[in-house]
Structure formats: C-alpha cells, structure tokens
Amino acid sequence: MSWLQDETVIQSLYIVAFALFIFGLMGLTGPRTAVRGNLLAAAGMAVAVGATLLTPGLGNWWLILLGVAIGTAAGVPAARKVRMTAMPQMVALFNGVGGGAIALIAWVEFRHSNGFEHAAAYVSIASLFAALIGSVSFWGSTIAFGKLQEVLPGRPVTAGRLQQPINLVLLLGSLACGVSIAVGGQAELLMIGLLVTSAALGVLVVLPIGGADMPVVISLLNAATGLSAAAMGLALDNTALIVAGMIVGASGSILTNLMAKAMNRSIPSIVAGGFGGNGSSGGPAVAAGQRSARRTSAADAAIQLAYAHQVIIVPGYGMAVAQAQHTVRDMATALESKGVSVYYAIHPVAGRMPGHMNVLLAEADVPYDQLKEMADINGEFTHTDVTLVIGANDVTNPAARTDPGSPIYGMPILDVDHSRSVIVLKRSMNPGFAGVDNELYYHPKTSMLFGDAKSSVNELTRELKAL
Template sequence: MLPDGPLGVVVPILYIIAFALFIYGLSGLTGPRTAVRGNWIAAVGMGIAVVATLLLVRANWIWVVAGLVIGTLIGVPSARNVRMTQMPQMVALFNGVGGGAVALIAWAEFRSSTGFLDEPLYVVIATMFAAIVGSVSFWGSLIAYGKLQELLPGRPIGLGRVQQPINIGLLVLAVVAAVVSGLGGASEWWIIAVLVLAALVGVLVVLPIGGADMPVVISLLNAMTGLSAAAAGLALSNTAMIVAGMIVGASGSILTNQMAVAMNRTIPAIVAGGFGGTQAAVSGDGVERTVKSTSAADAAIQMAYASQVIVVPGYGMAVAQAQHAVKDMAKLLESKGVEVKYAIHPVAGRMPGHMNVLLAEADVSYDALKEMDDINDEFSRTDVTLVIGANDVTNPSARTDPSSPIHGMPILNVDESHNVIVLKRSMGSGFAGVENPLFFLDNTSMLFGDAKSSVMEVTEELKAL
C-alpha cells in the first residue's frame, strides 16, 4: 500500500520512470550496436526502482544498509573479474540468487502474516507460487552452475525410468504442502516443507540434463525466476516487482523457445534430460577413420589465396581467449584482398550471444557477424572456412544421419565449403558427446593445438607471404 502524503505521489512516478527505462533498455538488447547502452539504461531503471522501494521501507535501516553493502562487495568484484568463458555459469548463479531471494520473501510473508491468517486468497496463492518456483530456480541454477563450472559431471545424472515419476511426485507433495500452508495458522514446518520439496525438484530436474542443453536450462530458470518475482510482487503489492518480473519471465520464455527451436528440440524433451555431456565421442557405424592434419603455413597459404574466408567461432575460441588473435588475422587477410565473414550459430558457446560478445570485445565489425540463416547459403561459394573450436553446431550428422541424437538440429553448413580448416586441441567430441563426421571429410584439414596459439602462428605465416 502506498503511504499518504508526498511519498504517495513520488513513488508511483519513480516506478513509471523505472518501467519505461526497463522496456527501453530491453529493446536495446536486440542488437549488438545498442546492447551496452540498453544494459546501462535498464540498470538505471533498476536503480530508480530500488530507491522508490526503499522510500517505502519501514524497517531497521541497519539491516537494509548491511544487505546492500554485502551484496555490493560480493557482486561488483565477481562481475568485474569473471572471464568471458565463465559468464554462463555466473549468469546461472546470479539468476539462482534471485530465485532464492524470492523463496525467502515467501517464507518471510508466511511468518509476518502468522501463517496467512486473514490474508486474501490471491496473496496466499501468489506467495506459494513464488515459494515453489523460486526454490526450484535457486537449486536448479546451482546445479547448472556446478555443471558448467565442472564441479559436477556435465553428463546426465539421473535415476533412469523412475526419474520423471519421482520429480512429479515431489512436485505434487510440494503443492500439497503449499495448500496446507495456505489454510491459515498452519505450522511453520509446512512452509519449510514447501521450500525443501521444491528444492529437491530443482536438483532432480536439472541433474539429468546434459551439458549440451544447459544454455536452454539457464534461460528457462531465468524465466522462472522472473515469474516467481512477479508473483511475490503481487503478494506484496509491489508494482516494480510485478512489472520487472513479468518482463524477465516473458523475455526469458521467448528466448528459451528460440533456443529450443535452434536446437530442433522441444522444451519438455530438454527438461526430460538424458542428452549431452562430457563423454567419449561415439561413432555411429563403428568404422575407424583418419583425419588430415595441416600446418599453420599451409593454412595461411590456403586463406591468403582465397576470395572469401568464413570464420566459425565456438567454445574453443572462448576458452583460448583467441578473439583478438582472430581479429588480427582477419585484418591481415582483408589487407590482402580476402573478404572475411563470421558465421554465428544461435547456440554456439554456452549461452545466447556468447560469440557475438567475444568478437565485439575484439572490435570485430558488427557487419561482419552473420547469423546462421544469413550465412548458410554462402558456404558453397566459400573457398576456406575456418572452424575455431566449434563442434556440434557444424556437425553434418544433424542434416544427414537420422540415427544421430542431434538429427534435425539446424547447423552451419560448413561441410559445403571448398576447403575446411578445423582448429581443435584434440579429436574429442563436443558438449553433445557426438562424433563429428566433418573432421573426416576429404575437404577438411585439422590444425591441432591451442586456438589462440594456432591463429597467431597462422598470422605470422600470413605476414611472411
């Protein structure tokens, strides 16, 4: 409820300004040219929303200030020091913290209302929804963080056929405990049971999901956190939480669907788990194959005399932090009259836009970054395609082998290029754990080694030509 007096006028105005900045900032995130500015605009909006909310606080300000100081001391250094290769797990972790905060808010609301005595039904429903979804998001995000950080195995960890019945059973029990909690005057142990049962659901849902699907899971959990925040805002009559939560929930849901489409997988199939992970490559027919190795000198000659070179960045480029070396190589090729473009797959790396961010950091021209649908027709007209650490998104089995686990997944058609040079440390499989026939094609050569070192060696050879 808004207070009487000047604050009753000022706070709504501040919220309206914050909402406008949220939406305007979000619109800027649709393109790389405006993404940084959009992020700053949305951040300013969030700052205004926080100030407006603090104006309504009637509590011990020592605790409020302490929380702000602790959060700032943890959040700012973490965000400034994180490497780009670790950004996906930081997104998962920060998103989880939001879900955890919502779950704690729901618990606090239960305590402050003495077990929802005399509370309207909509408050009870919204609070219990926030408790369940927030707890699922928090614990699920921790598991996602553990898998991406390799604290946990990236492969699916499940209970086989009983996995889904157990998950459903735990969710039903959480809902039952929520109903009992909302009857009015229930023991506090019931709300604790809600949070614990929902936590088990979050853990057991994400554990069986393999690393290949983890970017989609992060996006889904982010959407769930937004929806839980909106529900908590409804219970607390906090307009800022409702609007911000719905924006996060809606945008996260759209992104999750787009990523699932990009992988040709349904969201229920992803949640069901059992696909992808760090495991040995599996050949579909058991036939031993050989690959052709190349050298930096030969790769330089091939690219120097090409009319067009397409660079396909992947997680290997991110791990090696090779984006600046790639930019230097491309600049040298362009000085020799070679046209250089970058093919960006929607789910390359470990999160949406991962490759775009890395290349933008190296000041690669936005015009040179081509989305999959825009670049795929050009591979057949391309002299050399340089694949840097990308695996699953270039696997032709997705197009040609109906028995492949990734069959139907839209890929970059690099195999149609006249020549393909693949930079990899080894013959290991990608996050999906599926062997890539691209490496064995007649028009493919492998340049083994660290991606950054390999690119720098190619650049030095180009200078000598």
C-alpha cells in the same frame, strides 16, 4: 520532503523505471546498443529501488543499506574480475541468487503473517507459487553453475527409470505442502517442507540435463526466476517487482523457445534430460569406426587462407576456453590486409549461453557488421573459399541434416560443409557436448589443425604475415 512520499510521486517514479526497463531490453537486441541497454536497465532499477524506499512506513533502513552494501561489495568485483569464458556460469549463479531471494522473502512473509492467517487468498497463493518456483530456480541454477564450472560432471546424471517418478513425487510433495498452507495450515514445517522438496526438485531436474542443452536451461531458469518475482510482487503489492518480473519472465520464455527451436528440441524433452554429455573419443587420427581425418599444418592452412576471396570464421566454445578471441581478431586483420573478405558465422547455441560468441567477439572489437547470424550466413557458404572452424562442434555437424538416427538430427546447423574447403582448429577428435561424432571432420574437403586454439591461430597469423 514529505511530498516525495506522495503516492502519485512514487507511482510516477515506477512508470519511469518501467520505461527504462523496456528501453534497456530493446537495447539488448543488438551488439551496438547492448551496453546502452544495460545502462538504461540499471538506471531503471535504481529508480525503482529509490521509489520503493520512499514508501511511507518503510522501516529497517539500516538493514536495507547493509544488504545493498554487502551485495555491492560481492557483486561488483565478481562481475569485473570474471573471465569472459566464465560468463555463462556467472549468469547462472546471479540468476539463481534472484530466485533464492524470492523464496526467502516468501518464507519471511509466511512467518510475519502467521502462516498467511488473515491474508487474502491471492496473497497466499502468489507467495507459495513464488516460494516453489524461486527455490527450484535457485537450486537448479546452482547445479547449472556447477556443471558449467566443471565442479559437477557435464554429462547427464540420472537415476535411470526412477528419475521421472522421483521428480513427480517431489513436485506433488511441494504442491501438497502449498495446498495445505493455502487452506489454513500454519505449521512452519509445511513451509519448510515446500522449500526443501522444491529445492530437491530443482537439483534433480537439472542434474540429468547435459552440456548440449545448458544454454536453454540457463534461459529457462531465468524465465522461472522472473515469474517467481512477479508472483511475489503481486503478494507484496509491489508494482515494480510485478513489472520487472513479468518482463524477465516473458523475455526469458521467448528466448527459451527460440533456443529450443535452434536445437530442434522441445522444452519438455530438454527438461526430461539425458541428452548431451562430455563424451570421449580416440586420438587425433582415429575415431568412429577407425575413419581417418586429414591433418594440415599452420603453413599450409595459411596459404589456403591467404589466397581465398572470402573466409568465414565459425567460433565455438573451444575458442572461448582458449581465450583466443583477440588472436582471432588479429588473424582476421591480417587476412583483410591481403584483400580477403572475412565474416563470422554465429550459431544461436554456440558456446554455453545465448549470445556467448557475440560477447567474446565484441570484447575483441570485431566489427559488428561482420557478425552474421545463422539465417543470414548459411547462404554464403557455397560462395566461400575457406571456412575456419575454431572449437565449434555440434553446430557444424552435417549428421543433423543427413542421419535420421543421429541424436541431433533435425537441429539447424551452420552449412559449413557447403564451403569449397574447411579447416578445423581443435585439440583432438573428441565429440562436443552432445557426445556425437562430427561427420564434418572426415569430409574430403576438411583439414584438421590440432592444438590449442589460441596457439594455432597465433601460428596461422605469423605464417600469414610471412607470406
């Protein structure tokens, strides 16, 4: 079996793993191939782990196996039992754990090498970079998890004018500790200081970011974790860690940029925070300057839908909270049985993470060809008889196009208001994550059906079947 530990064999296995990573990532570009992509990437990780374990001189097998057993026992049940509505916070948590692991590995390397005493300069610099970014990612992801889980307030939590100076001091403190170690400082307090200041920086960077920006934050922290893993791989001379980290870092960076563009927000402005909170408004009939919204009933809405030629459904986080994706699918089936064409308009930042709506609707077996991205569906609204908005808010607000004074002005939105009529399913007139009142609700062509999304859709489906 010694041939298995040959360097050529190990490197060949790594190449196989990298190929599986890349093909897996390619599979994640579409709903039809996403499951296969995940399986390919998982297989690649298994191959990479196996190749690493074949490294000659690798010790502490029992610790490695214990870690794998504990991780499997904790991760598999958590992933299987988590509700689809809680998927964003699970992604944030799992991503944070990766960053935390990298930070701990850097600390261990510092201790084992006596403060990088005889290590090459690139090893110490890469390890310190990994420790700083990994710690920021772990603690930032923990705060993101708390906000998404509503353990922490979803609104921006800031120190006011002192926020940015405090962040700058923490960053400079982390860098000072890192530089001190890199030039020869061996005191463990320096490493602890780096980890603590970067942890505080991660917490204070994410706390001021509101719910409206949370999809971008998750993607940004994911990219940061990938970069820290790549840096640690460089320090450890681990090819698999370098390549996997770079793939995660690059893909996360690209996704972050795309998400920021979808919100017409720069990444620095998102990190600066202060945008997007859980605001409150009046009751179902009064809001923003005492304007009134027109109410409708399930029976009247069902008649509108049944006699439509084309209906577009716009899902949002309200649908996710109510776990209404399956009832929405049943309603769409009832409409299709009456000859109505049904499509789903997916905004890039609908929900609380990239692809949130796609995941929910795929779980409900919605045909993939009915899921339309914003760029593909916006031209269809003018030809649509009824648009049914289910829990979506900021991504349908016409103020993004028409009101230069609005915080969301310039953000690309779904052109729902171009439809012949609009029906909005919502619990109340409360604003969305951005805390901005939605102009769509007061439009003459808009009707509001108030109530829990799942109950409202069930009632609509019953009325449709009775027609």
